Amino acid sequence: MADVAFYRDEALPFLEAKRCSKSDLAYQKHFHEEHSLGLIDEGETQAWCEGMLWRVESGRMINFPPHMLHACQPAENADWKYRMLFIKPEWLERMELPRLNKLQIPFLLEDGKNEACRKRFNRTMDSLVRNESSLEIETALIELVHMLIMKHESDQAHEPHGASERKYVNRVKEYIHAHYKDRITLEQLEQETGATRYHLIRSFKKSTHLPPHAYQNLLRINHAKIELRKRRPIAEIAVDAGYYDQSHFTKAFARIVGATPQTYAVSV
Missing domain, CATH: 1.10.10 (Arc Repressor Mutant, subunit A)
Incomplete structure (x- = not known):
């Protein structure tokens, strides 16, 4: 696996992800055109932001608005692994998000909110790395940004x-x-x-x-069950149902049905 890797979805040109496991990689002062969200997976770093130092430890997230000058120096003699999401500001503006200005400062989140946002960050990153549907990736991203700008998690209920x-x-x-x-x-x-x-x-x-992508997936799986009962080839059904390969279809099917398509097909 490469020390540094980037991930994109051609249907989502406003989003790019980065994974880095190169412990000796430090960054001189720079800024991004995009809004940048980072998560430290291992180790820690000193993040310099326009004259201030932020200690960012494992499990913590940090935010850099577009054009904010910053630099990162990992701690010595420690494994340093981190991931980043780069979001174009034009996409954020189109969302018409309440309290969007809350994302316009660099910050480290308090413990409870950091954990909630970290889960959504991981969901977004995993969806992009696994080449999930564009609908699922962007939905995960919206859920992440929504959590970042919320005052309290209970806001969602109101x-x-x-x-x-x-x-x-x-x-x-x-x-x-x-x-x-x-x-x-x-x-x-x-x-x-x-x-x-x-x-x-x-x-x-x-x-x-349910989010829209999960609703769509249920319709696909229900369609696949009908077709499996007709003894059609599994690979053919996977393509017909909209999955890009049989492996992806098998995993999605098992999560919903509790058995693989093969097991379901021979049981009917």
């Missing part, structure tokens, strides 16, 4: 859910039912409903208790 939100949810459901085999993106859902993708995710999850 979000309104009126007639307009139900209309959006119903339209999203209709679209997913009609296109569940396709590679759906949040941009497409945004165009279909006229609502921002940020509000679509919040409304859909509040109504159905």
